[in-house]
Amino acid sequence: MSQEIAHWLDNLLEEIEGIEIRRKSSRRVRVDVPADALPALLELLQGRAGYIHLSAISCVDWIEDEEFELVYHVWSYESHSLVSAHIRIAREPGVYLSVYDLYQPAAFFERDIHEMYGIHFEGSPNMDKFILTEWDGPPPMRKEFDSEAYINEHLSWQAYNPPWLQALIAEGGGVVIPPEEQRFSRKKD
Amino acid sequence: MSSINQIPVIEAKKGNPLARVFDELVRFCRSRSLFILHYCTGCGAIELPPAMTSRFDMERLGIQPMVSPRQADILLITGYVSIKTLKRVILTYEQMGSPKYVIGICSCTVNGGMYWQSYATAKKLDEYMPVDLYIAGCMPRPEAVIAGLQQLMDSIHAGKANSWEDYYRNYDYYLGNQQKLFGDNWQTPTDVIAEAKHYNLLSKGTLGVHTRLLEQHQQPLEALEMRLGHNLKEPTE
Numbered sequence A: 001m002s003q004e005i006a007h008w009l010d011n012l013l014e015e016i017e018g019i020e021i022r023r024k025s026s027r028r029v030r031v032d033v034p035a036d037a038l039p040a041l042l043e044l045l046q047g048r049a050g051y052i053h054l055s056a057i058s059c060v061d062w063i064e065d066e067e068f069e070l071v072y073h074v075w076s077y078e079s080h081s082l083v084s085a086h087i088r089i090a091r092e093p094g095v096y097l098s099v100y101d102l103y104q105p106a107a108f109f110e111r112d113i114h115e116m117y118g119i120h121f122e123g124s125p126n127m128d129k130f131i132l133t134e135w136d137g138p139p140p141m142r143k144e145f146d147s148e149a150y151i152n153e154h155l156s157w158q159a160y161n162p163p164w165l166q167a168l169i170a171e172g173g174g175v176v177i178p179p180e181e182q183r184f185s186r187k188k189d
Numbered sequence B: 001m002s003s004i005n006q007i008p009v010i011e012a013k014k015g016n017p018l019a020r021v022f023d024e025l026v027r028f029c030r031s032r033s034l035f036i037l038h039y040c041t042g043c044g045a046i047e048l049p050p051a052m053t054s055r056f057d058m059e060r061l062g063i064q065p066m067v068s069p070r071q072a073d074i075l076l077i078t079g080y081v082s083i084k085t086l087k088r089v090i091l092t093y094e095q096m097g098s099p100k101y102v103i104g105i106c107s108c109t110v111n112g113g114m115y116w117q118s119y120a121t122a123k124k125l126d127e128y129m130p131v132d133l134y135i136a137g138c139m140p141r142p143e144a145v146i147a148g149l150q151q152l153m154d155s156i157h158a159g160k161a162n163s164w165e166d167y168y169r170n171y172d173y174y175l176g177n178q179q180k181l182f183g184d185n186w187q188t189p190t191d192v193i194a195e196a197k198h199y200n201l202l203s204k205g206t207l208g209v210h211t212r213l214l215e216q217h218q219q220p221l222e223a224l225e226m227r228l229g230h231n232l233k234e235p236t237e
Helices: A002-013 A035-048 A106-117 A147-154 A163-170 B019-032 B043-052 B083-095 B107-111 B142-157 B163-169 B171-182 B192-198 B209-217
Strands: A020-025 A028-032 A053-062 A067-076 A081-090 A095-097 A120-122 B034-037 B063-066 B074-078 B101-105 B133-135
Touching (some): A002 A035, A035 A067, A035 A081, A053 A106, A106 A120, B019 B142, B034 B142, B043 B074, B043 B142, B074 B083, B163 B192, B171 B192, B171 B209
Parallel strands (some): A028 A081, A095 A120, B034 B074, B074 B101
Antiparallel strands (some): A020 A028, A053 A067, A067 A081
């Protein structure tokens, strides 16, 4: 049964130009499409193949390619399979179309991605702040945002050898591995 | 004996001779009836249900959970405090009645823990409020939590757990750190300076640059609008 659906799905997907299909397993398909073909693909998947559940939209920041990768995971309750549609959009200006008209839960994911990566989704119902309501810095999940530099500027660290720790060391406790050896970014060669 | 001044007078000792006994009694009672505020921030909170319930049974030490900050004695910070949460933690802390004690559980409250690199979590809890005791570990077992609470009980009994006074004595320092993180407009509904006067703890560190900044930005508090349940729903169009 699932073999049949898989075959039928492959035929369906080949209707779209510039598509690259990689079958990961019998229940999992990775599809790479050009960004402008994605709404058509999702419409096909939803309307003709029963992929009615948008599980998530994930985002990857490829800073060296100056691109964002958006991954739309859609699930079918009929064939119990997941299709992950990958697209790449330019990092600047970082604008893409909302799929809210196809999948309403997309509003939630798009708002989240907008907050974390600064990608603007045209047609999404709400692009306000979501979780980071009290944050006015840059979108923190972008690769160019240096979290460590930010915290070194805004927050301070506990002293490495505070007096209360020396009392613990006297009792046989204390820090076994110093932070220089634990934290890769602070490691000295 | 020509003058009244020559009559020998045995001067009474100043103060109440029973005061020390009374203080001792108060401290004993205080250390044996502690209420933990039921407010948990991070993942360390998962160690509290076994510590409170029959497995480890904190109640045998006289420690119980309490639902409102006004009635609680101990504020347990059980894990990372994101900056957003830290605001709520400070509001809660200021609402608690003195004497109050803060315990930081888990590595995150000591130095950021595994979230040391995160832009969203505060690293040193004792910059923003005085902490009586840290229980390190990621995360500490209920035995460690109970051992820590026993240590707090001992220091309350010995009269050493006075860090809540430090918040009033050095309010300017704590407020300065809070303003650095939350911006100059930071303001809490509690009038800490008036409370410091009330407790007779107004000292050199209470007022300073940061409290003056607070006065500049301070806006009078307004009562919250009262609405009945059925009015909460916005009219839909």
